Amino acid sequence: MCGILGAIGTRWLDAIPGVLNTLTPRGPDGYGIVHSDAAILAHRRLAIIDLAGGTQPMQSEDRRWNLSFNGEIYNYRELRAELEATGWTFRSHSDTEVLLQGWRAWGEALLDRLDGIYAFALWDVSARRLILARDRIGIKPLFYALQDKGLxxxxxxxxxxxxxGFPQRLDPEALRDYLACQAVQAPRSILRDVRQLPPASVLTFxxxxxxxxxxxxxxxxAPHDTAPFFEDALTEVDAAVRESVRRQMVADVPLGAFLSGGIDSSLMIHYMAEAGVKPLKTFNIRFPQVGFDETPAAQAVAARYATDHTVIDAPAIDGAAFEAAIAALDQPLADPAYVTTHELSRLTRQTVTVAISGDGGDELFAGYPRFAxxxxHFPDSLKRRLVRAGTRSGWLPGRLTRHGLAGREMLLYRHVELGPFPHSRKDMSRYLEPATLSAAHPNDTLELWRDLALGYGAGMDTESLMRADLWTYLSEDCLxxxxxxxxxxxxxxxxPLLGNPVLDLVLDWPARIHFDADGGKALLRALARSHLPENVWNRPKHGFSVPLQHYFNGQWSTVCEEHLARCEEIAPFLNAPAVRTLWHSAKRGKASRRLAYTFVVLLIWLARHPISS
Known part of the structure; x- marks a missing residue:
């Protein structure tokens, strides 16, 4: 796992070595730089596999091919054996060299064979061609900018x-997406001149x-029309998750797991124990507030599998830690669980170098009620049409907006914190200055999500909604x-829940396989009943979040107030009085705490990363 960096034919070629240190946390174990023609590739390494022989950037023997790679290829041993059988030779035991030789052997067809998390850059000296690629679900990030006829x-x-001298200009449409759903959506970035390579994409320059x-x-x-019998599906999922976990145990460094106490992370512990991981080290965050703490369930799982379990107390996340975690982000992200995940990661890293997570279970197995x-479920009617006309013309109050929405428009309203909903509490125009609002094109809010959701049929049904979330909420927020x-x-x-064995199996099935009388996620709940203590699966669902109102009125209050007071200076494109009014209402529980948090994160981040509008 690493950080990659490079340039082809731009005025920043000579600057690349000097800015490589910005990626040091992603790769503290070493670095490498390769100059080739009008190209430079650089790399910071977090050594996981082949600690001695996997240094990068890696060059082919003839120096034609130069690779800088971030990630892990879980099936690299199988691919290596296949390549060796056809005459390819290797100088190391790393997955990096398998990626390099695999591309030489199969070209772009290699991407269909990879099971892993990756973002890589491959420079072909002879063809003067750069290849950038990112894994299926976008687990590893990759940004690029086309500048000066280079990249x-x-x-x-x-x-x-x-x-x-690189342009530091705000992308208003990225700001729109961030305010709508708390995360910037690929292919945009918060910088107008930089783009994210979308998941499952390859760029050729x-x-x-x-x-x-x-x-x-x-x-x-697209799902098949027919579903297997539930018991047969359960057997197949059990085998697929087991295989995915087994593949992802490959490492030459200490390995552990996040254990929240929910179904997904607890199942990871079960399969890791089955795979014989010893010692099995697990970590969870403990909250003092009722309704947020899952420590008893996590401890029950740890006891069943005799893990070496560490409990981390959330109150340690004071205002300074909160501010530092947000400032460390490369672009704003207002998922409240980020701060606790940051603290969990910091303390976990003191013991292990690799951790297993249960991310992806809700998205792939229908764990959110919104998928149903x-x-x-929101048919239009005469009453809705009348309310809609009344709120839009102003003769009915904006607070009635949602009562006039139907079909896809209602789904959009429910999916965002802010959007194109005049006079309502979700009216984006309330918080943006007119010029920025116009440039943000609020009517295009969640355009990518809508396009994805409509790509699997005529309407937004459960199958299409689940698939739209894979490349939006999952890839651009959770991951x-x-x-x-x-x-x-x-x-x-x-x-592991997003490994190829699981994706290839589950995405073929119709959504109804995931639902029973108790709601969604039926397959994973059934696996949990088979493998886990009852207090993990026989209780209400918990999300991994934080008690925002508690922190707003406590440890984070001073930091938040200081940045809100500077709103006009930090973010002149915002309506500062409206933002501060929202904040004070949210502190009292009278407005959206999630939206207030969205603005606080933006202000803290902009204070460290000033950009022009």
């Missing part, structure tokens, strides 16, 4: 802030023509949270 790429946005083309190499499959609330929190602490986190 700059990096694992995160951080190097772009350090490049001398030809230096001679300065032309870049991007395409998807993988799509979530399709556009058909960003885990990647940034862990890698800022030099910890690699793996997510």
């Amino acid at each position: 700059v790429f990096a694992s995160t946005l951080s190097p772009f802030f350090a490049l001398p 030809e230096q001679d023509t300065a032309r870049a083309t991007t395409r998807r190499f993988w799509q979530p499959s 609330q399709t556009e058909g 960003v949270k885990t990647d940034r929190a862990s890698m800022d602490n030099s910890l690699e986190v793996r997510v």
